[in-house]
Amino acid sequence: MQRRLVSGLLLAPAGVWFAVMLVLPLCFVLVFSLGERGAAGGYVPAFTLEQYANLPARGQAFLNTLILAPMGTLLALVIAYPLAYFLALEVGPKWRTTLLILVIVPFWTSILIRSYAWIFILGGQGLPALLEWMGFGAPRLINTRFAVLTGIVYGYLPLMVLPIYVSLERLDKRLLEASADLGAPPFRSFLQVVLPLSLPGVATGCMLVFILLMGEFLIPAMLGGGKVFFIGNALVDLFLQSRNWAFGAAVAVTLVAIMLVTVTFYLVLMRRLGGTRGNVELI
Amino acid sequence: MKDTIDHISRRRFMEELRRYQKGSVTRRHFLGVTGLGAATAVLGAAMPGLLPRKAFAQGSIGDRVVLATWPNYHDAANFDAFTAATGAAVQVNVFGSNEEMLAKLQAGGSGWDVFVPTNYAISTYVDQDLIEPLDLALLPNYDAASFDPRFADPGTVGGKLYAVPKNWGTTGFAVNTSRTGGTTPTTWKEFWDLTQTTFSGRTMVHDYQLTTIGNALKYFGFSFNSVDPAELAKAEELLLAAKPHLFAINSDYQPSMRSGDAWMTICWTGDGKQLNRDMPEIVYVLGKEGGELWSDFYAVPKSAPHRAAAYALIDFLLKPEVNAVEALFHGYPVPDSRVSALLPAEVLADPILYPAADLLNALEFGAAVTLTDPNRAELMARFKSA
Numbered sequence: 087m088q089r090r091l092v093s094g095l096l097l098a099p100a101g102v103w104f105a106v107m108l109v110l111p112l113c114f115v116l117v118f119s120l121g122e123r124g125a126a127g128g129y130v131p132a133f134t135l136e137q138y139a140n141l142p143a144r145g146q147a148f149l150n151t152l153i154l155a156p157m158g159t160l161l162a163l164v165i166a167y168p169l170a171y172f173l174a175l176e177v178g179p180k181w182r183t184t185l186l187i188l189v190i191v192p193f194w195t196s197i198l199i200r201s202y203a204w205i206f207i208l209g210g211q212g213l214p215a216l217l218e219w220m221g222f223g224a225p226r227l228i229n230t231r232f233a234v235l236t237g238i239v240y241g242y243l244p245l246m247v248l249p250i251y252v253s254l255e256r257l258d259k260r261l262l263e264a265s266a267d268l269g270a271p272p273f274r275s276f277l278q279v280v281l282p283l284s285l286p287g288v289a290t291g292c293m294l295v296f297i298l299l300m301g302e303f304l305i306p307a308m309l310g311g312g313k314v315f316f317i318g319n320a321l322v323d324l325f326l327q328s329r330n331w332a333f334g335a336a337v338a339v340t341l342v343a344i345m346l347v348t349v350t351f352y353l354v355l356m357r358r359l360g361g362t363r364g365n366v367e368l369i
Numbered sequence: 370m371k372d373t374i375d376h377i378s379r380r381r382f383m384e385e386l387r388r389y390q391k392g393s394v395t396r397r398h399f400l401g402v403t404g405l406g407a408a409t410a411v412l413g414a415a416m417p418g419l420l421p422r423k424a425f426a427q428g429s430i431g432d433r434v435v436l437a438t439w440p441n442y443h444d445a446a447n448f449d450a451f452t453a454a455t456g457a458a459v460q461v462n463v464f465g466s467n468e469e470m471l472a473k474l475q476a477g478g479s480g481w482d483v484f485v486p487t488n489y490a491i492s493t494y495v496d497q498d499l500i501e502p503l504d505l506a507l508l509p510n511y512d513a514a515s516f517d518p519r520f521a522d523p524g525t526v527g528g529k530l531y532a533v534p535k536n537w538g539t540t541g542f543a544v545n546t547s548r549t550g551g552t553t554p555t556t557w558k559e560f561w562d563l564t565q566t567t568f569s570g571r572t573m574v575h576d577y578q579l580t581t582i583g584n585a586l587k588y589f590g591f592s593f594n595s596v597d598p599a600e601l602a603k604a605e606e607l608l609l610a611a612k613p614h615l616f617a618i619n620s621d622y623q624p625s626m627r628s629g630d631a632w633m634t635i636c637w638t639g640d641g642k643q644l645n646r647d648m649p650e651i652v653y654v655l656g657k658e659g660g661e662l663w664s665d666f667y668a669v670p671k672s673a674p675h676r677a678a679a680y681a682l683i684d685f686l687l688k689p690e691v692n693a694v695e696a697l698f699h700g701y702p703v704p705d706s707r708v709s710a711l712l713p714a715e716v717l718a719d720p721i722l723y724p725a726a727d728l729l730n731a732l733e734f735g736a737a738v739t740l741t742d743p744n745r746a747e748l749m750a751r752f753k754s755a
Contacts, residue, residue, distance in 0.1 A: 229617045
């Protein structure tokens with residue numbers, strides 16, 4: 087009884103926090119999404135599904151996000167995995183801490199400032215000028231999907247590296263020896279031992295990056311020159327420019343619904359794949 | 370209009386300002402000799418609440434005043450002088466659009482004491498019961514007769530004065546003439562045609578439906594303020610055709626114009642002036658078909674937490690000597706003849722700031738409905754997401 091009281095008390099702050107900062111605002115958003123826009127903007131109470139019927143008006147923004155967010159996640163994974171592998175299994179303890187700190191250092195500066203730096207790097211006098219000097223012509227880089235993807239992968243790479251690193255670092259090295267003793271060539275050991283065991287880290291990293299990317303608006307606005315329109319940008323415009331709170335709320339609810347479905351699907355998939363991991367542990 | 374005023378001549382004022390800007394004299398000397406210091410003292414005498422800090426025990430205006438305004442729109446030296454005289458520090462919040470300001474005030478809890486709405490937004494604020502009629506007894510420096518009625522009138526709604534004029538300006542376009550082969554485009558038609566041909570990938574438009582849609586409407590000779598569905602459909606067609614050729618949709622166009630990434634952009638007076646001053650090959654053009662004429666105002670939200678300080682700040686900024694320093698800093702024209710009397714002749718003769726009458730007469734003020742029309746907002750969203 088006392089134990090339950092103590093744990094109840096300890097959980098109370100988190101519970102209150104979630105209730106006030108998450109559940110309550112979500113309820114507001116849900117109610118707003120059934121309302122109408124006032125003549126001069128804002129929200130007028132109503133009970134209508136009109137806003138949801140209007141969702142196709144933001145179809146392109148949803149589509150952009152649903153293409154670029156998974157692409158960004160995948161690219162980050164492809165770049166982060168070898169890096170995490172190198173950090174966890176190849177580098178000696180002497181250098182490991184230094185290199186890990188270097189992965190985290192960019193977080194010490196605001197993403198806004200770092201995006202400005204990318205504007206100059208990808209702008210006409212940056213990388214394109216260098217490429218032209220080298221004789222490759224001067225491609226347009228800034229304000230393209232390529233620039234947005236670059237910014238996204240750059241910005242979220244540490245969030246992908248760290249969970250994968252942690253799962254690889256915990257890996258029991260004797261399993262690799264065992265695999266080699268049983269005659270598996272290194273690549274097969276990687277496929278059958280290392281990769282399955284690092285899947286939880288991969289899953290966490292992908293989830294973190296994907297969820298944040300779905301709500302991203304800053305990088306597309308800055309590196310896409312306002313021409314690459316994410317659903318996050320649509321939300322910012324709906325609330326701050328056209329002040330259509332009702333439609334904005336409906337778009338937000340839809341985004342949450344899409345996330346719930348994709349994340350659930352993803353978790354189920356990961357649990358299936360996780361079965362392999364159980365087998366490895368049995369060995 | 371007279372060339373000299375009571376305590377300092379126009380020329381002397383400019384000389385002192387230049388000396389101060391070059392760092393030859395201290396801020397204290399500048400404030401003293403130009404009367405800016407005295408201005409704040411006069412202000413103090415006029416309002417018991419503004420007496421030096423010791424006298425604040427009664428009727429204090431508080432220790433701060435919150436101002437919501439546009440980027441690069443004030444000289445920080447003026448705020449320092451205000452704080453020195455009243456003890457109230459000026460907190461500045463910078464915004465990008467009237468919509469954004471309206472959204473913040475509609476949502477409540479903005480905490481602003483003074484803000485800077487544009488002409489077409491004021492009636493909406495009045496309709497929404499968000500701003501109060503100004504108490505002119507608290508604004509002794511406001512002299513209605515010295516303001517150009519063309520720019521001051523939108524501050525009066527239903528016979529009541531809700532806002533006093535700050536600056537006015539135009540919306541045209543800036544073009545880098547080193548890229549046009551010596552000719553300078555003069556119309557919005559050329560702006561959009563160039564964008565889709567030789568300037569492909571080099572043009573910027575505002576991330577602001579009012580000006581971007583308005584100047585697309587001008588291509589066809591329609592009103593800048595049109596909300597007619599058929600006319601908007603034509604504008605949308607043009608915008609969608611031009612979009613693949615745009616460098617960016619962004620109201621922060623100075624960096625890209627300066628770096629040479631962009632060659633042409635929809636542009637406001639002050640930015641046009643600043644670009645032209647530093648890079649003479651960039652010229653500011655008012656489309657012959659017309660376009661936008663605007664004026665900005667000071668207004669006090671009903672929810673202002675520091676009401677006395679709000680009036681004190683507006684009154685201080687309306688003082689001609691103070692306002693002249695502001696104008697020289699940001700490069701936008703002031704509709705107050707008392708301020709014009711203090712500005713150097715070359716500023717008053719500048720065609721970017723004070724365009725020729727025939728160009729000016731073709732311009733339209735933005736209308737309230739242009740700002741709030743849901744169809745224009747949706748058109749802009751379709752244009753951006755296309």
